[in-house]
Amino acid sequence: xxxxxxxxxxxxxxxxxxxxxxxxxxxxxxxxxxxxxxxxxxxxxxxxxxxxxxxxxxxxxxxxxxxxxxxxxxxxxxxxxxxxxxxxxxxxxxxxxxxxxxxxxxxxxxxxxxxxxxxxxxxxxxxxxxxxxxxxxxxxxxxxxxxxxxxxxxxxxxxxxxxxxxxxxxxxxxxxxxxxxxxxxxxxxxxxxxxxxxxxxxxxxxxxxxxxxxxxxxxxxxxxxxxxxxxxxxxxxxxxxxxxxxxxxxxxxxxxxxxxxxxxxxxxxxxx
Amino acid sequence: xxxxxxxxxxxxxxxxxxxxxxxxxxxxxxxxxxxxxxxxxxxxxxxxxxxxxxxxxxxxxxxxxxxxxxxxxxxxxxxxxxxxxxxxxxxxxxxxxxxxxxxxxxxxxxxxxxxxxxxxxxxxxxxxxxxxxxxxxxxxxxxxxxxxxxxxxxxxxxxxxxxxxxxxxxxxxxxxxxxxxxxxxxxxxxxxxxxxxxxxxxxxxxxxxxxxxxxxx
Numbered sequence: 292x293x294x295x296x297x298x299x300x301x302x303x304x305x306x307x308x309x310x311x312x313x314x315x316x317x318x319x320x321x322x323x324x325x326x327x328x329x330x331x332x333x334x335x336x337x338x339x340x341x342x343x344x345x346x347x348x349x350x351x352x353x354x355x356x357x358x359x360x361x362x363x364x365x366x367x368x369x370x371x372x373x374x375x376x377x378x379x380x381x382x383x384x385x386x387x388x389x390x391x392x393x394x395x396x397x398x399x400x401x402x403x404x405x406x407x408x409x410x411x412x413x414x415x416x417x418x419x420x421x422x423x424x425x426x427x428x429x430x431x432x433x434x435x436x437x438x439x440x441x442x443x444x445x446x447x448x449x450x451x452x453x454x455x456x457x458x459x460x461x462x463x464x465x466x467x468x469x470x471x472x473x474x475x476x477x478x479x480x481x482x483x484x485x486x487x488x489x490x491x492x493x494x495x496x497x498x499x500x501x502x503x504x505x506x507x508x509x510x511x512x513x514x515x516x517x518x519x520x521x522x523x524x525x526x527x528x529x530x531x532x533x534x535x536x537x538x539x540x541x542x543x544x545x546x547x548x549x550x551x552x553x554x555x556x557x558x559x560x561x562x563x
Numbered sequence: 564x565x566x567x568x569x570x571x572x573x574x575x576x577x578x579x580x581x582x583x584x585x586x587x588x589x590x591x592x593x594x595x596x597x598x599x600x601x602x603x604x605x606x607x608x609x610x611x612x613x614x615x616x617x618x619x620x621x622x623x624x625x626x627x628x629x630x631x632x633x634x635x636x637x638x639x640x641x642x643x644x645x646x647x648x649x650x651x652x653x654x655x656x657x658x659x660x661x662x663x664x665x666x667x668x669x670x671x672x673x674x675x676x677x678x679x680x681x682x683x684x685x686x687x688x689x690x691x692x693x694x695x696x697x698x699x700x701x702x703x704x705x706x707x708x709x710x711x712x713x714x715x716x717x718x719x720x721x722x723x724x725x726x727x728x729x730x731x732x733x734x735x736x737x738x739x740x741x742x743x744x745x746x747x748x749x750x751x752x753x754x755x756x757x758x759x760x761x762x763x764x765x766x767x768x769x770x771x772x773x774x775x776x777x778x779x780x
Contacts, residue, residue: 366623368580368610370710371667375674413680440676466679468686468729538683538729563684 375440378411384546394421468538482521568770570600578660582607591762613681662701708750
């Protein structure tokens with residue numbers, strides 16, 4: 292079993308215990324579970340890094356204190372991880388509630404209109420992430436991997452009466468504690484050239500986004516509402532984005548609805 | 564510098580190797596800060612990254628100084644969870660001196676996601692206690708050495724920290740000297756004169772910050 296499988300299994304264990312609890316508690320408790328995952332991942336990386344450091348230490352034969360320098364010499368330590376962090380989250384892009392299951396487990400987490408997403412779980416880069424979305428009698432087997440430094444969203448979508456999913460990844464380089472980072476995911480085949488316009492202002496937050504694509508930008512921490520445009524036509528009701536906090540990251544998803552496309556916003560929270 | 568520019572301020576100062584061994588930054592900084600009236604608890608942990616201060620992590624060396632002489636530790640050194648340190652000391656200012664341990668000097672690709680996760684994890688923990696904080700970034704080293712420190716990456720690291728440490732206030736140590744001006748023993752760790760200069764500049768910069776001036780009694 293690789294680290295990613297182990298991590299997901301630990302999450303499953305939690306899901307088993309918490310499945311009867313309120314949905315609102317799920318994310319908060321997932322936080323605890325994923326913190327366990329985080330400590331495993333971080334510990335693994337740290338262990339590897341320290342092993343490298345110790346090897347170098349042996350090679351360099353560096354003592355704790357140098358006899359020739361007036362400043363004491365220091366044991367060698369790594370100045371970073373062997374690979375960047377990687378994350379995966381799961382989104383319900385359908386109109387009805389569904390359940391997420393990790394491979395090899397019967398434990399489930401429910402994703403619905405109130406809680407359409409999990410947090411971003413830390414995973415080991417390039418490992419296989421396996422699980423399953425289930426909705427009524429429909430199932431969609433998940434199998435994806437995440438590159439170092441990548442944040443992957445696995446999005447469940449309706450496929451007629453069946454269920455399918457799509458994985459979209461991003462490697463952000465816009466980390467900034469003074470700005471809001473807002474992404475726009477368009478996974479609605481009914482919405483070509485998707486755009487988000489600020490309600491009441493002639494300002495486009497995003498324009499001409501193709502289907503099954505995403506884009507991201509930084510904005511100031513202001514309270515705004517947005518209108519989805521598909522092919523320059525206003526589609527659906529405006530969405531109030533709420534109080535966006537500087538330093539936090541968010542995503543607006545455009546997903547297919549019964550006869551149109553709808554949008555919703557989620558926090559890009561990372562399990563800590 | 565006028566005496567008492569930091570009068571009445573109780574500081575918790577956390578850092579990496581620079582604060583961890585005799586002849587390094589620990590003693591000059593502790594003495595400069597206390598001379599200016601601050602009460603200081605300074606802890607160094609070799610190789611510790613930001614996320615290491617969210618839990619207890621064993622490190623290859625470290626030091627601790629609080630109302631007395633410095634206790635230098637070998638392999639018995641650990642980090643401590645920041646929340647526990649703040650709850651115990653009740654400082655009115657936290658100072659983080661950290662950057663070299665997260666710069667990945669020997670890696671062509673900077674681990675942005677990892678660094679962002681670690682930095683924001685620590686700043687959020689501090690912010691949750693409503694304790695003001697200051698983050699002191701890395702200083703120029705001398706290119707090469709066993710840590711592969713280089714000017715380009717240290718400049719990038721300082722810029723990354725500047726963008727991501729809020730609500731902590733950032734102090735850019737690169738402004739204190741020119742590249743290579745402070746001699747090092749290994750490319751990354753300075754000689755005594757370098758540490759004394761870094762200490763004096765940190766103390767002066769701290770005293771000039773509005774957030775620190777607002778804490779003076």
